[in-house]
Amino acid sequence: MTSDRNYEKFQAELDNKVLRNESIAEHTTFKIGGPAQFYYEAEDTDSIVRAVKLAHKLRVDIFMLGGGSNLLMSDDGFAGLVIKTKNSHLEIKGSLVTVDAGMWLNMLVIETLKKGLSGLEPLSGIPGTVGGAVFGNAGAWGKAIGEVVKQAEVLVVANKSVRWKTMSQAELRFGYRDSSLKHGDYILLRAQLKLRKLKTGNLLKRFGEVIKQRSGKHPLDYPNAGSIFKNIRYSEDLQHLKKFEAYGKVSVGKIIDSLGFKGRKIGEAQVANEHANFIVNLGEAKAADVLELMNEIEREVESKYGVKLEREIRLVGF
Numbered sequence: 001m002t003s004d005r006n007y008e009k010f011q012a013e014l015d016n017k018v019l020r021n022e023s024i025a026e027h028t029t030f031k032i033g034g035p036a037q038f039y040y041e042a043e044d045t046d047s048i049v050r051a052v053k054l055a056h057k058l059r060v061d062i063f064m065l066g067g068g069s070n071l072l073m074s075d076d077g078f079a080g081l082v083i084k085t086k087n088s089h090l091e092i093k094g095s096l097v098t099v100d101a102g103m104w105l106n107m108l109v110i111e112t113l114k115k116g117l118s119g120l121e122p123l124s125g126i127p128g129t130v131g132g133a134v135f136g137n138a139g140a141w142g143k144a145i146g147e148v149v150k151q152a153e154v155l156v157v158a159n160k161s162v163r164w165k166t167m168s169q170a171e172l173r174f175g176y177r178d179s180s181l182k183h184g185d186y187i188l189l190r191a192q193l194k195l196r197k198l199k200t201g202n203l204l205k206r207f208g209e210v211i212k213q214r215s216g217k218h219p220l221d222y223p224n225a226g227s228i229f230k231n232i233r234y235s236e237d238l239q240h241l242k243k244f245e246a247y248g249k250v251s252v253g254k255i256i257d258s259l260g261f262k263g264r265k266i267g268e269a270q271v272a273n274e275h276a277n278f279i280v281n282l283g284e285a286k287a288a289d290v291l292e293l294m295n296e297i298e299r300e301v302e303s304k305y306g307v308k309l310e311r312e313i314r315l316v317g318f
Helices: 002-013 045-058 105-114 130-135 200-217 236-244 252-258 287-305
Strands: 019-023 035-042 062-065 071-073 078-085 090-093 096-100 149-157 162-168 186-194 269-271 279-281 314-316
Touching (some): 045 149, 045 186, 062 186, 071 287, 090 105
Parallel strands (some): 071 314
Antiparallel strands (some): 090 096, 096 186
């Protein structure tokens, strides 16, 4: 009965746009995952704030969903409110860019390139939203979005309140595929980026080059969630992994490949033939299949090379 009452309150205050038992698989790039108890698409920042405050008042757990990449949702789904961010306002003043969390990252790259602004080209082709990119400090080719983030506006969800806060780059504590947003009760609303002014023509050419490079190395034929594990920061004590090093990182994909994992399957989950740090959904893969395959990779890598892999993919509902 509590679930029914909460649903009625969500509907009353969120314009009758809340769904029950919505399949999260339909909203992730992996196409895996059970139902959300409650599901709401927030079209603007005010809608996100209203939904978060209401869920907090009702003591309903919240999960913020962006583009659905880098995510493995449990087969049991999520017991709470899933808020899909669709806020996408963009403002460009000189080299300062203010962008909502729900804007697609590739759209942001294109729009900034049109204005002759440089700094985001290495992110070309990365799936997902700006919010997800800032949350996980997305990057490629030795660059990451945190390098150009000046500040971010967030909601801080505390025990007794939900409050608005502006976080500086220092407070965001960006690291390799990491930020302080991953380690606190923060909900990202928008970010401000500081880019560089350069010639438009050269930038647009670079965008095409990066897209071409990514498409040649990553699996495109089957649903996947992107890189499963973080690459490893190279150091002197990892001399035995030197042959796998690139851009100052040890390529986990090359390590996994060296162990013969490409093509290995559990159920309908398979290590991609194109890149061993990707797992693809051949059609009806379960989250449990993916997790078992991940565990198998972790065990064999640690046994062979003595290193513990760190997961880049986010597990929800387990």
